[in-house]
Amino acid sequence: MYGSYYNFFDPTFLLVIAGLVISGLASAYVNSTFRKYDEFRSSKGVTGTSAAEYILRSQGITDVGVQQISGNLTDNYNSGNKMLSLSEATAQSTSVAAIGVAAHECGHAVQDAKNYIPLRLRAAIVPVANIGSTLSFPLIMIGVFMSWNQTLINIGILAFSLALIFQLVTLPVEFDASRRALAILREGGLLQEDELVAARKVLVAAALTYVAAALSTFLQLLRLVLLFGGNRNRD
Numbered sequence: 477m478y479g480s481y482y483n484f485f486d487p488t489f490l491l492v493i494a495g496l497v498i499s500g501l502a503s504a505y506v507n508s509t510f511r512k513y514d515e516f517r518s519s520k521g522v523t524g525t526s527a528a529e530y531i532l533r534s535q536g537i538t539d540v541g542v543q544q545i546s547g548n549l550t551d552n553y554n555s556g557n558k559m560l561s562l563s564e565a566t567a568q569s570t571s572v573a574a575i576g577v578a579a580h581e582c583g584h585a586v587q588d589a590k591n592y593i594p595l596r597l598r599a600a601i602v603p604v605a606n607i608g609s610t611l612s613f614p615l616i617m618i619g620v621f622m623s624w625n626q627t628l629i630n631i632g633i634l635a636f637s638l639a640l641i642f643q644l645v646t647l648p649v650e651f652d653a654s655r656r657a658l659a660i661l662r663e664g665g666l667l668q669e670d671e672l673v674a675a676r677k678v679l680v681a682a683a684l685t686y687v688a689a690a691l692s693t694f695l696q697l698l699r700l701v702l703l704f705g706g707n708r709n710r711d
């Protein structure tokens with residue numbers, strides 16, 4: 477019966493494929509949405525970098541640096557070294573897409589400055605989730621080869637579920653950063669109404685990639701439960 481796991485036609489493998497398809501579609505969608513609204517020049521004409529620096533100042537944040545990094549949509553905020561990194565396409569572009577993404581990262585800096593609980597929670601979960609997802613598969617395999625030690629297998633499955641918890645905690649952090657970004661852009665007059673609508677579309681597309689990642693991890697967890705959860709007859 478262990479053979480079923482190695483069987484290429486293992487039907488639960490469809491769950492993994494579904495997860496990959498969902499993630500792939502979300503990633504393609506955010507890329508095409510960003511490209512589309514990267515053609516939409518903002519009337520203010522500021523770059524992503526200038527917008528970020530302006531927003532941070534306007535929020536009274538003086539201890540965060542802004543730098544440019546390589547890569548596609550690699551924009552991020554690191555609360556550890558207080559560094560807001562913008563990819564080339566965001567940093568140098570004056571499009572509503574670039575300003576929207578830059579403002580979103582500023583949203584994370586604001587969360588950090590205001591001790592937004594989900595952000596702290598996420599930071600605390602990161603190391604645990606990393607260890608969990610690294611150990612989960614070896615634990616399950618060892619459990620299987622130890623004459624199907626269900627306790628060890630269950631610990632392995634629980635370890636994997638930490639990765640899902642991390643991704644679920646990420647969702648409010650991401651949605652909140654975008655909400656803050658759009659509010660700041662409106663208040664600060666960095667974008668006009670029609671530009672805000674476009675920036676929101678880019679940020680919604682970006683948020684969908686996090687939803688897709690969580691869904692994909694859930695499907696992998698479901699697969700582990702279907703394959704290894706519960707006691708089994710080993711005949």
Ligand SMILES: [Zn+2]
Pocket residue numbers: 580581584649650653
């Ligand atoms: Zn974010």
